[in-house]
Amino acid sequence: METAGRVIRCRAAVAWKAGEPLVMEEVELAPPKGGEVRLKVVATGICHTDSYTLSGSDPEGVFPVVLGHEGAGIVESVGEGVTKFQPGDKVIPLYIPQCGECNHSHGRGLMPDGTTRFSCKGKSLFQFMGCSTFSEYTVVAEISLAKVDHRAPLDKVCLLGCGITTGYGAAVNTAKVEAGSTCAVFGLGALGLAAIMGCKAAGAARIIGVDLNPDKFQTAREFGATDVVNPKDHSKPIQEVLVEMTDGGVDYSFECVAQPSLTSTSMNWQRH
Numbered sequence: 001m002e003t004a005g006r007v008i009r010c011r012a013a014v015a016w017k018a019g020e021p022l023v024m025e026e027v028e029l030a031p032p033k034g035g036e037v038r039l040k041v042v043a044t045g046i047c048h049t050d051s052y053t054l055s056g057s058d059p060e061g062v063f064p065v066v067l068g069h070e071g072a073g074i075v076e077s078v079g080e081g082v083t084k085f086q087p088g089d090k091v092i093p094l095y096i097p098q099c100g101e102c103n104h105s106h107g108r109g110l111m112p113d114g115t116t117r118f119s120c121k122g123k124s125l126f127q128f129m130g131c132s133t134f135s136e137y138t139v140v141a142e143i144s145l146a147k148v149d150h151r152a153p154l155d156k157v158c159l160l161g162c163g164i165t166t167g168y169g170a171a172v173n174t175a176k177v178e179a180g181s182t183c184a185v186f187g188l189g190a191l192g193l194a195a196i197m198g199c200k201a202a203g204a205a206r207i208i209g210v211d212l213n214p215d216k217f218q219t220a221r222e223f224g225a226t227d228v229v230n231p232k233d234h235s236k237p238i239q240e241v242l243v244e245m246t247d248g249g250v251d252y253s254f255e256c257v258a259q260p261s262l263t264s265t266s267m268n269w270q271r272h
Helices: 048-055 154-161 163-174 190-201 214-223 238-246 260-268
Strands: 008-015 023-029 036-044 071-078 090-093 118-120 123-127 137-141 145-147 182-186 206-210 227-229 252-255
Touching: 008 118, 023 137, 036 090, 036 154, 071 137, 071 154, 090 154, 154 163, 163 190, 163 252, 182 190, 190 206, 190 214, 190 252, 206 214, 206 238, 214 227, 227 238
Parallel strands: 182 206, 182 252, 206 227
Antiparallel strands: 008 023, 023 118, 036 071, 036 137, 071 090, 090 145, 118 123
């Protein structure tokens, strides 16, 4: 491409300081170095982790930074030595590198070589989780990228970058939900729906979706929920409602709201 090897000027949502709103800025993005790939970001989701870091609550958060880690795009150019990708490939950035040779991950907002590719107004910008998808273009390490089918709709598969894999994996890989079990999923957003998918795939006999927004219930049922509950419809604590519904409690519960108080609540009525 005509931009290969050159600095790209593009728009990005920059987090200059913790606790302050993102600012749309024109940024400069350097070309990829060896083992790196530059891509045009076509779609990106917003994960609670982005909000958490922006709030200043994340002790590992660094600023100024280009946030975003749930994206999908098209390869614009590749650095020296890159053989797995070529311009035009559809890809999803990975916030956990998959080199298959080590157990290290990105840290402190820098590329593997300890530098960053973004700059704005003469200042270097940190990169987020090796992805920085809140930008029209970004540079990632080759090991932080997965190629997807050229027919894949990028505005949908971008969710594979975090939400879907996190929720589905929580049920199938982490909790290892067993066939015939009873599960409860708190929060019916993208993460919760993915957890429901995972519970269903694992063979759960009963999957109870819990949310304050009844507009989400039909979609939850389409993804596999057998029951849906709105805490607002009950005068007693939701854990008591679920204990009664299940004759003692559920086998597995998933907190998909990012609300710490729910974690302790759900643990109190799981079967042990």
